[in-house]
């Protein structure tokens with residue numbers, strides 16, 4: 001979009017288009033569920049999802065289990081179940097030819113030099129320097145751009161997200177969300193992906209992740225889950241903005257989008273819609289208001305701040321054990337799921 005007006009350099013250390021096993025392992029650790037807000041953003045960008053990005057089963061139900069209170073409910077939801085690596089690869093394929101795309105390049109640092117940013121990045125063992133008028137950090141939860149440009153700003157709460165993938169004979173067609181204060185004050189999940197089941201948990205930073213994850217697996221035995229050895233284990237940082245002062249869209253020529261800005265749902269960890277929304281708002285601001293685009297971008301992002309504020313207000317109903325117990329016991333908004341009999 002902006003590449004028709006400006007010269008764009010796009011750097012990413014991953015190569016999602018590369019299908020060799022080593023690169024595949026480096027794909028983003030993600031549940032790969034496209035929520036309705038993310039689907040809407042894809043529609044607003046004039047795009048449709050290629051069929052081979054979807055993985056079965058498609059999911060219409062969230063099975064919610066409160067492990068502490070032994071409560072279980074089903075809620076109707078509309079997700080699209082996707083292969084995240086293929087999704088990222090598709091997004092890269094949409095980058096216009098005019099963009100200088102450098103995959104497999106790690107951004108290292110930047111310095112201000114006159115009216116420019118001097119960007120340092122490396123590919124293999126070679127270091128490169130390029131000059132740019134604006135810098136947009138779309139570098140996720142570990143954002144180096146945010147660390148360097150805004151080191152003193154409050155940060156969202158950090159969790160270690162772990163996901164293990166298991167081959168199972170029988171896989172139920174539910175996205176399961178699991179709540180248990182002994183494991184996390186956030187949540188854990190299972191998501192079926194073809195003949196595999198993905199078990200994930202967001203565990204408070206600096207806790208004993210392995211102990212908590214094993215405890216989760218043990219507790220799930222009571223619910224019919226039998227986990228053997230994992231075919232794949234992955235982990236990353238997950239951010240949870242519990243206050244909008246932890247969100248930073250940037251200033252003075254440096255913008256942050258997606259999780260680098262702290263834009264992610266504090267109630268569900270859904271982040272793809274925010275990544276698309278903020279990217280679009282930022283691109284429109286650059287097109288309209290360069291060189292002072294960061295003020296315009298912040299104003300354009302106001303809706304996302306309000307949305308995250310609302311989600312934080314909703315959070316206690318999901319995460320306060322007492323309130324969750326009342327809501328789940330009441331059965332409000334839940335549905336019956338007939339397992340196997342008509």
Ligand SMILES: Cc1cc2nc3c(=O)[nH]c(=O)nc-3n(C[C@H](O)[C@H](O)[C@H](O)COP(=O)(O)OP(=O)(O)OC[C@H]3O[C@@H](n4cnc5c(N)ncnc54)[C@H](O)[C@@H]3O)c2cc1C
Pocket residue numbers: 011012013014028029030031032033034035038105106107108138139140141142143144161162163200236237238257258259260263264269270271272273275
């Ligand atoms: C376990 C887990 C499950 C999730 N499940 C879902 C889900 O089901 N649905 C959903 O909507 N959201 C989910 N999310 C959130 C979602 O994955 C993120 O919010 C979303 O990917 C953020 O997009 P982004 O572009 O901001 O960052 P990312 O997707 O993290 O992309 C950042 C990019 O920056 C690159 N990068 C980072 N540092 C550098 C560097 N120094 N140099 C060069 N490149 C760099 C990375 O290679 C990467 O490609 C989940 C998150 C986690 C952790």
